[in-house]
Amino acid sequence: MIKIDNVIHTYKKHSDEEVQALCGISLDIQEGEFLVIIGHNGSGKSTLAKHLNTLLIPSEGQVLIDGLDSTDPDMVWNIRSRVGMVFQNPDNQLIATTVEDDVAFGCENLGIESGEIRARVDDALATVGMAGFGNKEPHYLSGGQKQRVAIAGVIAMRPKYLVLDEPTAMLDPRGRQEVMETIHRLNKEEGLTIVHITHYMEEASQADRVVVMEDGKIVAQGCPREIFSQVKLLKSLRMDVPPMTELASILNEAGLEVDKTLLTVEEMVDALC
Amino acid sequence: MLIELKDICYTYKPGTPYETSAIQDISFNVEEGEFIGIIGHTGCGKSTLVQHLNGLLIPSKGEMQLDGIRYFTQQKPNKDLRKKVGMVFQYPEDQLFEETIFDDVAFAPKNFNLGDGLVEEQVRNALEDVGLSYEKYKDRSPFSISGGQMRKVAIAGVLAAQPKILVLDEPTAGLDPKGREEILSRIDLLREKRNITIILVSHSMDDIAAHADRVLVMNQGKIVIDDVPRKVFKEYKQLYDMGLDIPSVTKLMLKLKNKGFDVDTEIFTIEEAAQEILKIKGGASHV
Amino acid sequence: MFRDITIGQYLPGESFIHRLDPRTKILSVLFFMVGIFGLKHLYSYLFVLALTLTVILVARIPLGYLLKGLKPIFIILIFTVGLHLFLTPGQILVEIGPLSITLEGIMKASFMALRLIFLVLFASLLTLTTAPMSLTDGLEKLLAPFAKVGLPAHELAMMMSIALRFIPTLIDETDKIMKAQKARGADFESGNIWQRAKSMIPILVPLFVSAFRRADELAMAMEARCYRGSEGRTRMKQLVYRKTDLIVTLGMGSAMVAAFFFL
Numbered sequence: 001m002i003k004i005d006n007v008i009h010t011y012k013k014h015s016d017e018e019v020q021a022l023c024g025i026s027l028d029i030q031e032g033e034f035l036v037i038i039g040h041n042g043s044g045k046s047t048l049a050k051h052l053n054t055l056l057i058p059s060e061g062q063v064l065i066d067g068l069d070s071t072d073p074d075m076v077w078n079i080r081s082r083v084g085m086v087f088q089n090p091d092n093q094l095i096a097t098t099v100e101d102d103v104a105f106g107c108e109n110l111g112i113e114s115g116e117i118r119a120r121v122d123d124a125l126a127t128v129g130m131a132g133f134g135n136k137e138p139h140y141l142s143g144g145q146k147q148r149v150a151i152a153g154v155i156a157m158r159p160k161y162l163v164l165d166e167p168t169a170m171l172d173p174r175g176r177q178e179v180m181e182t183i184h185r186l187n188k189e190e191g192l193t194i195v196h197i198t199h200y201m202e203e204a205s206q207a208d209r210v211v212v213m214e215d216g217k218i219v220a221q222g223c224p225r226e227i228f229s230q231v232k233l234l235k236s237l238r239m240d241v242p243p244m245t246e247l248a249s250i251l252n253e254a255g256l257e258v259d260k261t262l263l264t265v266e267e268m269v270d271a272l273c
Numbered sequence: 274m275l276i277e278l279k280d281i282c283y284t285y286k287p288g289t290p291y292e293t294s295a296i297q298d299i300s301f302n303v304e305e306g307e308f309i310g311i312i313g314h315t316g317c318g319k320s321t322l323v324q325h326l327n328g329l330l331i332p333s334k335g336e337m338q339l340d341g342i343r344y345f346t347q348q349k350p351n352k353d354l355r356k357k358v359g360m361v362f363q364y365p366e367d368q369l370f371e372e373t374i375f376d377d378v379a380f381a382p383k384n385f386n387l388g389d390g391l392v393e394e395q396v397r398n399a400l401e402d403v404g405l406s407y408e409k410y411k412d413r414s415p416f417s418i419s420g421g422q423m424r425k426v427a428i429a430g431v432l433a434a435q436p437k438i439l440v441l442d443e444p445t446a447g448l449d450p451k452g453r454e455e456i457l458s459r460i461d462l463l464r465e466k467r468n469i470t471i472i473l474v475s476h477s478m479d480d481i482a483a484h485a486d487r488v489l490v491m492n493q494g495k496i497v498i499d500d501v502p503r504k505v506f507k508e509y510k511q512l513y514d515m516g517l518d519i520p521s522v523t524k525l526m527l528k529l530k531n532k533g534f535d536v537d538t539e540i541f542t543i544e545e546a547a548q549e550i551l552k553i554k555g556g557a558s559h560v
Numbered sequence: 561m562f563r564d565i566t567i568g569q570y571l572p573g574e575s576f577i578h579r580l581d582p583r584t585k586i587l588s589v590l591f592f593m594v595g596i597f598g599l600k601h602l603y604s605y606l607f608v609l610a611l612t613l614t615v616i617l618v619a620r621i622p623l624g625y626l627l628k629g630l631k632p633i634f635i636i637l638i639f640t641v642g643l644h645l646f647l648t649p650g651q652i653l654v655e656i657g658p659l660s661i662t663l664e665g666i667m668k669a670s671f672m673a674l675r676l677i678f679l680v681l682f683a684s685l686l687t688l689t690t691a692p693m694s695l696t697d698g699l700e701k702l703l704a705p706f707a708k709v710g711l712p713a714h715e716l717a718m719m720m721s722i723a724l725r726f727i728p729t730l731i732d733e734t735d736k737i738m739k740a741q742k743a744r745g746a747d748f749e750s751g752n753i754w755q756r757a758k759s760m761i762p763i764l765v766p767l768f769v770s771a772f773r774r775a776d777e778l779a780m781a782m783e784a785r786c787y788r789g790s791e792g793r794t795r796m797k798q799l800v801y802r803k804t805d806l807i808v809t810l811g812m813g814s815a816m817v818a819a820f821f822f823l
């Protein structure tokens with residue numbers, strides 16, 4: 001379990017100006033959970049994500065990963081091998097010149113023995129559906145493929161938690177779908193805990209739990225149905241709701257009663273028939 | 274006719290092992306004041322196509338005419354063309370370079386030799402057009418503002434040259450939902466206020482459905498459908514085959530029709546859908 | 561234009577040359593470089609030519625592809641040839657105005673040109689037959705003895721492999737920024753040298769900004785994957801120095817010593 005307790009994070013800029021990006025965040029992330037964080041640009045999502053694997057440490061408060069304190073310098077590598085992280089720009093996180101060398105990179109840093117790395121790399125590439133691409137150069141892959149390679153590089157390290165900071169932001173719909181399918185499968189089949197950050201509401205509606213952030217604070221959390229039925233609140237936070245939920249809300253206002261918490265086209269069809 | 278393209282082909286790196294024929298035999302016309310949406314799966318040649326419109330790429334084959342300027346294969350386009358067609362690339366904030374927002378937005382008008390007084394006026398107009406206050410922002414550094422604001426400044430930097438045609442290649446990627454809607458409604462406003470012709474490349478069917486009045490569907494370097502949105506989204510089977518989607522409200526209407534409801538399936542916005550559902554279900558709600 | 565350069569590109573393959581240890585190949589190129597500047601006679605060039613052709617054949621690299629890689633050095637080639645052709649004193653053959661071509665000049669110019677061509681061909685062969693990662697691994701291993709005197713061998717090798725990885729990305733980036741500024745009316749082609757240099761600012765500034773951001777994000781991504789330098793790091797692909805490697809290295813070394821002193 002990851003326990004975030006009253007975390008405040010302050011960035012110091014060059015001009016001694018201070019920006020408080022996180023203002024007292026408390027959040028527990030359960031094992032096996034699929035958690036989605038949404039929030040407007042600059043609401044502190046990335047800052048929070050970087051606290052989960054000690055890329056940043058809290059200015060105040062505490063982050064415990066399986067009971068390990070993120071401020072303890074001796075625990076840094078232990079924590080990072082438990083919490084894998086995938087970033088937004090697929091071009092800026094692939095390090096090596098071939099796919100398999102890149103996937104091996106994390107394992108090599110963990111000091112794993114060569115034959116074992118080979119096995120893990122092949123395994124990880126198969127899991128993300130990229131078997132057979134081992135010798136390709138990252139430059140020749142599509143965006144969705146690059147992100148899946150990045151995910152493979154992380155899961156080859158066998159982490160318990162996978163944090164993804166807008167991995168779909170730079171992808172086209174097909175690439176986005178590839179990535180989403182991959183992480184849902186990892187969650188269901190491998191039992192990986194997922195923390196997924198996104199601006200796409202349809203991705204959020206597939207989560208176990210949605211956390212909404214605004215200006216460094218958590219302003220709402222709950223299952224997607226609870227969250228998205230609050231159309232007005234979300235719109236006031238620069239967020240959106242899935243189109244069917246919005247439609248349901250308009251229909252209700254016009255006097256036609258349908259379930260306000262529905263999320264998908266299928267549910268809407270059922271509600272109307 | 275404002276824009277006319279005839280049998281345009283473009284091949285990257287001809288004569289090398291990396292040769293790629295990106296677009297083939299593209300022909301279409303655009304009238305002044307139209308809002309054209311271009312959709313298609315990744316790598317189908319959308320960006321390649323739009324880069325022809327202001328001469329950044331010169332067709333390997335074919336000819337085109339743009340607001341009276343004609344140009345052909347291998348003929349160097351003149352500067353007038355660049356001024357007439359504003360081009361907003363993906364992640365346009367990557368092009369910012371000046372020390373102040375004023376200087377950055379003034380880059381294009383200065384390059385196109387507008388007079389000094391005019392430059393200032395254009396910068397002011399452009400910033401207000403994207404919804405940023407001129408007085409508040411002109412002296413700030415373009416690197417000290419938020420991502421969404423940088424995007425707006427970059428778009429202002431293109432608008433400041435007073436283009437007749439504005440081409441936007443996925444202008445909303447990476448913005449939060451409100452930021453996306455802000456940019457798109459600004460674009461609608463521009464068209465109304467300044468009668469600018471808009472060409473929008475997007476992966477979002479909902480955005481295209483809500484804003485464009487004509488849609489070009491591209492597949493493997495060719496235009497396969499060129500029609501108004503209601504006709505385009507009717508071809509949902511063909512779109513699915515190309516890996517494209519249709520707006521979710523259209524999907525809903527199609528499913529309702531399948532279930533035997535007498536509904537209009539040419540519906541693309543949530544408001545329209547609500548109207549239509551209330552029409553068929555209206556009776557049920559008066560309990 | 562950048563794509564024509566064969567130096568630095570890798571053509572995957574399974575040939576004998578491909579399978580040699582990168583250290584063997586790096587050392588061989590080193591020997592070759594030294595050796596080639598010792599060559600004095602025409603027949604020694606024939607020997608080197610035969611050697612190069614053999615390597616090309618064994619590595620199964622298309623000759624046309626390899627020769628295309630010579631294009632970028634064409635200007636240097638002409639410059640060097642011109643220099644030697646006109647500036648070598650000796651028996652005058654032709655006089656064109658103040659310039660004179662001598663027999664010695666012709667000899668020297670063609671030797672110089674041949675040396676350059678062989679050098680580039682051989683260096684290209686190294687990168688064409690060696691995956692960039694294994695090239696940097698080899699370099700790291702070769703430099704390892706110097707780490708004791710403070711040479712950051714691992715860091716150098718890592719930097720080199722990252723540079724290789726990012727060259728295509730940076731080329732794309734430059735292309736994109738150039739297009740964006742051209743669309744805003746920027747003109748990179750006209751004006752005097754000063755104006756042209758100034759016109760590069762709108763490209764260089766965004767390029768630097770993005771390069772720094774990239775570096776930042778890359779460092780973060782590496783740290784997130786537990787990178788902490790060479791300490792405790794293992795490798796998936798371990799270099800194995802076989803007997804054939806030893807034979808090739810020694811063979812190449814002695815061939816070049818022979819070429820240097822006796823041919």
Ligand SMILES: Nc1ncnc2c1ncn2[C@@H]1O[C@H](COP(=O)(O)OP(=O)(O)OP(=O)(O)O)[C@@H](O)[C@H]1O
Nearest residue numbers: 011013019021040041042043044045046047048420
């Ligand atoms: N390195 C930094 N130095 C100073 N301020 C920073 C830094 N990184 C982020 N900030 C500021 O902290 C706040 C939160 O930023 P953060 O990147 O966490 O937001 P976000 O929710 O991830 O936004 P986005 O949706 O745009 O990715 C913002 O106001 C931002 O300007």
Ligand SMILES: Nc1ncnc2c1ncn2[C@@H]1O[C@H](COP(=O)(O)OP(=O)(O)OP(=O)(O)O)[C@@H](O)[C@H]1O
Nearest residue numbers: 172285286293295314315316317318319320321322
């Ligand atoms: N500079 C280039 N050199 C070589 N090939 C290129 C270049 N740019 C694009 N291509 C190729 O041309 C084809 C069309 O690319 P283009 O960028 O126009 O597609 P797109 O529809 O804009 O895709 P996306 O939705 O991913 O932006 C692709 O196959 C691409 O690989």
Ligand SMILES: [Mg+2]
Nearest residue numbers: 045046047165
């Ligand atoms: Mg972020």
Ligand SMILES: [Mg+2]
Nearest residue numbers: 319320321442
């Ligand atoms: Mg594109």
